[in-house]
Amino acid sequence: MTTPAIEVRGLHRSYGTGAGAFEAVRGVDLSVEAGTITALLGTNGAGKTSTLEVVEGLAAASAGTVRVLGLDPVADRDAVRRRTAVLLQESGFSGDLTVRETLLQWAGTLTSPRPVEEVLGRLGLESRADVRVRALSGGEERRLDLACALLGRPEVLLLDEPTTGLDPESRRDVWELVRDLRHAGTTVLLTTHYLEEAEELADRLAIMHAGRIVREGTPAEVAAGHPSVIRLDEATAPAWLDDLGARRVVRGGTVTLETDDLQATLTTLLVRAEREGVRLDGLEARAATLESVFLAIADQPADRSPEGALA
Amino acid sequence: MSTPALSVPRTARLARWNAVLMTRNRLALVYGVVVPLLPLLLLLSGDRGDAGPGAAAITTTVLMAALFPVFYNVLSQFVTRRDELVLKRMRTGEARDLELLVALALPGAVVTLVVSLLAVPLAMALGQDAPLNLLVYVAGVLVATVMFAAFAFWTAAWTRNAEAAQMTSLPVIFLALAGQFSIALPASAQRWADLTPGAALTDLVRSAWFGLPESGTTRTLDLAATWGEAAGPLLVLVAWTVLAVGIAARSLHWEPRV
Numbered sequence: 318m319t320t321p322a323i324e325v326r327g328l329h330r331s332y333g334t335g336a337g338a339f340e341a342v343r344g345v346d347l348s349v350e351a352g353t354i355t356a357l358l359g360t361n362g363a364g365k366t367s368t369l370e371v372v373e374g375l376a377a378a379s380a381g382t383v384r385v386l387g388l389d390p391v392a393d394r395d396a397v398r399r400r401t402a403v404l405l406q407e408s409g410f411s412g413d414l415t416v417r418e419t420l421l422q423w424a425g426t427l428t429s430p431r432p433v434e435e436v437l438g439r440l441g442l443e444s445r446a447d448v449r450v451r452a453l454s455g456g457e458e459r460r461l462d463l464a465c466a467l468l469g470r471p472e473v474l475l476l477d478e479p480t481t482g483l484d485p486e487s488r489r490d491v492w493e494l495v496r497d498l499r500h501a502g503t504t505v506l507l508t509t510h511y512l513e514e515a516e517e518l519a520d521r522l523a524i525m526h527a528g529r530i531v532r533e534g535t536p537a538e539v540a541a542g543h544p545s546v547i548r549l550d551e552a553t554a555p556a557w558l559d560d561l562g563a564r565r566v567v568r569g570g571t572v573t574l575e576t577d578d579l580q581a582t583l584t585t586l587l588v589r590a591e592r593e594g595v596r597l598d599g600l601e602a603r604a605a606t607l608e609s610v611f612l613a614i615a616d617q618p619a620d621r622s623p624e625g626a627l628a
Numbered sequence: 629m630s631t632p633a634l635s636v637p638r639t640a641r642l643a644r645w646n647a648v649l650m651t652r653n654r655l656a657l658v659y660g661v662v663v664p665l666l667p668l669l670l671l672l673s674g675d676r677g678d679a680g681p682g683a684a685a686i687t688t689t690v691l692m693a694a695l696f697p698v699f700y701n702v703l704s705q706f707v708t709r710r711d712e713l714v715l716k717r718m719r720t721g722e723a724r725d726l727e728l729l730v731a732l733a734l735p736g737a738v739v740t741l742v743v744s745l746l747a748v749p750l751a752m753a754l755g756q757d758a759p760l761n762l763l764v765y766v767a768g769v770l771v772a773t774v775m776f777a778a779f780a781f782w783t784a785a786w787t788r789n790a791e792a793a794q795m796t797s798l799p800v801i802f803l804a805l806a807g808q809f810s811i812a813l814p815a816s817a818q819r820w821a822d823l824t825p826g827a828a829l830t831d832l833v834r835s836a837w838f839g840l841p842e843s844g845t846t847r848t849l850d851l852a853a854t855w856g857e858a859a860g861p862l863l864v865l866v867a868w869t870v871l872a873v874g875i876a877a878r879s880l881h882w883e884p885r886v
Contacts, residue, residue: 403720409713425641
């Protein structure tokens with residue numbers, strides 16, 4: 318096995334000292350293989366950004382080690398920074414510079430930047446090149462952020478909530494670009510609180526809760542063992558639903574059935590409805606999703622010890 | 629690792645864009661370029677070639693040239709860039725902290741140096757003597773530039789936003805101008821006022837350029853004597869610079885204050 322592009326071992330990070338100290342990261346282990354996308358998933362305050370900042374070399378760990386491309390992000394700062402790019406949670410640009418000037422400014426800090434025009438084209442920013450950043454939409458500003466990240470030809474890309482606040486179309490554009498980069502061999506570690514984003518992009522995901530990674534694996538592995546769900550409107554739900562042997566929850570006019578064997582339960586339901594001539598309004602069925610896993614984890618108290626991690 | 633603490637080409641490229649940004653903000657342009665040029669008009673007052681008003685005009689010019697393009701300008705540029713999260717983003721890349729700071733101070737520092745040097749032919753054209761000891765004069769300007777830049781970074785650390793800089797800049801501005809008013813103080817207090825950075829810069833310019841002793845408006849020093857006369861104020865400036873750099877390094881804050 319090759320060395321992972323990113324390796325985090327026993328990471329702790331605390332804010333403040335003494336009685337007011339708060340430990341945001343409480344022993345995180347994480348490896349990201351080269352050329353893959355890993356999503357760090359969690360609710361706000363789970364410790365995702367605090368973890369990422371140490372990987373980025375922007376903050377020091379209280380304990381534990383971090384290696385990026387086999388190097389220490391703090392001690393080997395210059396060597397690491399030449400090969401990585403970071404997208405912060407919030408964009409930071411001078412509103413008085415144009416899009417092209419912003420890229421030229423950033424290119425001026427890099428050892429071997431791509432041509433600015435090439436990056437403008439790749440992000441579809443050519444027509445906005447001479448517009449002041451102040452006048453950009455949120456989606457355009459995020460594209461400019463990504464353009465800066467691309468300028469340095471990074472081997473490792475660290476994205477902190479890359480699509481928070483974006484409209485669905487901009488979000489898809491960002492996903493497309495991240496997938497393209499992975500295809501070209503870039504390693505990506507991203508944080509997100511969007512389940513859809515993690516499912517859509519990540520080869521592996523790690524769910525963080527209260528400073529720890531509580532579940533880890535491929536999306537399918539993480540969802541495995543969690544029930545599939547069937548939903549239908551309560552108004553037209555037949556009385557015999559309990560006979561199906563699935564756990565039944567009624568909420569907001571919708572009946573939700575949880576089952577470990579979606580096909581069998583669904584077949585029984587549909588065959589009986591057909592036979593009795595019952596119309597099931599609002600019928601929908603879904604295989605086990607991250608959502609149920611995520612919600613189950615988010616509901617747990619913060620000081621619970623970690624368990625259930627998949628190797 | 630023996631890499632230098634600062635890459636000169638990268639710092640110069642960063643500084644270039646900071647200069648562009650300075651010209652895009654009308655207020656920054658006025659403070660950074662126009663204000664430091666105004667005191668040169670004082671050279672037009674008084675009798676042509678009179679060392680007294682000449683020294684007053686030049687010391688005011690140098691003080692304003694260090695105070696506004698460097699101190700006030702760097703303070704507001706740092707706070708603006710910090711609050712726009714530009715500095716936070718810049719720090720994720722290859723540029724080092726020192727490069728970002730130097731690049732931020734450089735456009736203003738160039739203005740200070742250009743104005744201070746421009747004052748030489750201008751003063752001479754208006755009948756003043758050429759500077760007696762140009763080297764000490766330039767050295768004083770350079771040390772003052774570093775000192776005011778460091779004071780700017782320190783002040784930025786406790787400045788909430790660019791608007792608040794109008795208030796938070798006052799302590800350092802007062803410190804810089806205290807020397808100008810020392811005449812009005814009782815003799816016992818004057819000794820202390822002389823130790824302020826503004827007074828030291830004034831004394832240095834008076835002796836290095838005009839050959840004037842600590843008090844008085846007639847030239848009594850020759851070139852050889854200017855070295856000794858300027859050593860005191862230069863030492864005071866260096867001491868303030870060491871202090872300013874020390875407190876700035878300790879208080880640097882790269883993210884917006886909440």
